[in-house]
Amino acid sequence: MTQEGILVVLSGPSGTGKGTVCKELLRHCPSLHYSISATTRQPRLGEVNGVNYYFTPQDQFLEMVEQNNLLEWAEVYGNYYGTPRKYVEEQLLKGYDVVLEIDTQGALQVKERFNKGILVFLLPPSLTELEDRIWKRGTDTPDTIKRRLNAATAEFDQIRNYEYVVVNDDVNAAVEKIRAIILAEKCRVSRSQKEIEAICAIHNT
Amino acid sequence: MTQEGILVVLSGPSGTGKGTVCKELLRHCPSLHYSISATTRQPRLGEVNGVNYYFTPQDQFLEMVEQNNLLEWAEVYGNYYGTPRKYVEEQLLKGYDVVLEIDTQGALQVKERFNKGILVFLLPPSLTELEDRIWKRGTDTPDTIKRRLNAATAEFDQIRNYEYVVVNDDVNAAVEKIRAIILAEKCRVSRSQKEIEAICAIHNT
Numbered sequence: 001m002t003q004e005g006i007l008v009v010l011s012g013p014s015g016t017g018k019g020t021v022c023k024e025l026l027r028h029c030p031s032l033h034y035s036i037s038a039t040t041r042q043p044r045l046g047e048v049n050g051v052n053y054y055f056t057p058q059d060q061f062l063e064m065v066e067q068n069n070l071l072e073w074a075e076v077y078g079n080y081y082g083t084p085r086k087y088v089e090e091q092l093l094k095g096y097d098v099v100l101e102i103d104t105q106g107a108l109q110v111k112e113r114f115n116k117g118i119l120v121f122l123l124p125p126s127l128t129e130l131e132d133r134i135w136k137r138g139t140d141t142p143d144t145i146k147r148r149l150n151a152a153t154a155e156f157d158q159i160r161n162y163e164y165v166v167v168n169d170d171v172n173a174a175v176e177k178i179r180a181i182i183l184a185e186k187c188r189v190s191r192s193q194k195e196i197e198a199i200c201a202i203h204n205t
Numbered sequence: 206m207t208q209e210g211i212l213v214v215l216s217g218p219s220g221t222g223k224g225t226v227c228k229e230l231l232r233h234c235p236s237l238h239y240s241i242s243a244t245t246r247q248p249r250l251g252e253v254n255g256v257n258y259y260f261t262p263q264d265q266f267l268e269m270v271e272q273n274n275l276l277e278w279a280e281v282y283g284n285y286y287g288t289p290r291k292y293v294e295e296q297l298l299k300g301y302d303v304v305l306e307i308d309t310q311g312a313l314q315v316k317e318r319f320n321k322g323i324l325v326f327l328l329p330p331s332l333t334e335l336e337d338r339i340w341k342r343g344t345d346t347p348d349t350i351k352r353r354l355n356a357a358t359a360e361f362d363q364i365r366n367y368e369y370v371v372v373n374d375d376v377n378a379a380v381e382k383i384r385a386i387i388l389a390e391k392c393r394v395s396r397s398q399k400e401i402e403a404i405c406a407i408h409n410t
Contacts, residue, residue, distance in 0.1 A: 196364055
């Protein structure tokens with residue numbers, strides 16, 4: 001009678017703090033599993049294969065696309081990113097929740113194709129703050145930063161396709177909200193049919 | 206830019222523990238206000254007018270119905286129960302959340318007429334447990350208890366019209382779930398339009 005796990009799709013513009021929020025979220029939720037994306041981009045300083053991403057050669061990535069082994073995939077800034085389908089499906093069936101930290105293109109694909117993700121959009125407190133954060137990260141060139149900010153504005157238009165929006169003005173508060181979203185979603189009548197039937201059935205025995 | 210409050214409609218069969226859960230919920234949520242129902246039934250031992258209910262003569266109650274001053278009303282076991290509209294609307298506009306502890310008839314009326322309540326159905330862990338609890342309460346005659354149990358079965362059929370279901374096998378866990386539902390609902394994109402616009406607007410100034 002295990003309820004299927006919840007698939008949380010966390011996205012938002014680059015620099016919103018998705019990574020930090022996701023890390024804290026995982027620390028607080030032992031039953032929440034992180035789905036590692038595959039990507040063709042080069043590792044940034046400190047990134048580890050199999051931890052941050054599965055760094056994958058382009059031909060191999062395209063083969064996964066071909067064989068429908070990715071839940072979603074997208075090209076962003078000239079690189080491919082995708083979510084291996086098998087891991088996510090297995091965890092959900094076991095009753096574990098899974099979090100995907102992906103961009104809006106990918107999030108909308110999950111919603112369309114998989115029809116079971118809960119889409120959460122992480123917003124910066126302001127666009128000025130977003131710009132500051134990207135500069136402080138120090139891993140991007142000024143040109144890339146400009147591209148990222150333009151992309152952010154375009155991504156805001158996608159919020160209407162999301163179920164939830166969380167403003168990341170405080171990491172702990174943002175994490176608490178996402179935990180609440182997961183817990184609330186587990187209480188949805190549409191997800192609790194087996195439990196409801198089990199309780200109501202006792203009357204007929 | 207205050208977001209309108211959330212209206213939580215908590216219902217479920219008599220004896221499920223709505224009263225206890227509601228009391229604990231209010232203790233944990235200072236911004237949650239309790240809407241006191243009006244009723245024509247006689248006070249039970251220990252019940253206080255203006256605290257548990259507004260005990261109201263029948264002619265006065267029917268006048269409130271006539272003047273559309275009730276958000277919902279119903280006849281249950283020969284007595285009238287209803288929710289004064291003004292208090293609820295005022296609190297929500299001020300940004301406070303409001304909880305209604307009402308039966309399923311009333312809950313569905315709120316959904317239909319007011320179109321803004323979040324419907325939460327509180328379930329007992331089992332029907333056997335429900336029967337035990339009603340007996341232990343010791344305030345009902347055997348005939349009334351039988352009627353309540355039959356009514357419970359009928360009420361279960363209404364769960365499909367609810368958004369959320371919470372099993373009250375542990376009061377603290379049930380309270381945590383309802384708190385999560387309120388917090389999650391506040392993060393809904395449909396409720397956060399003003400906040401989203403404010404953040405995205407900064408870019409254009």
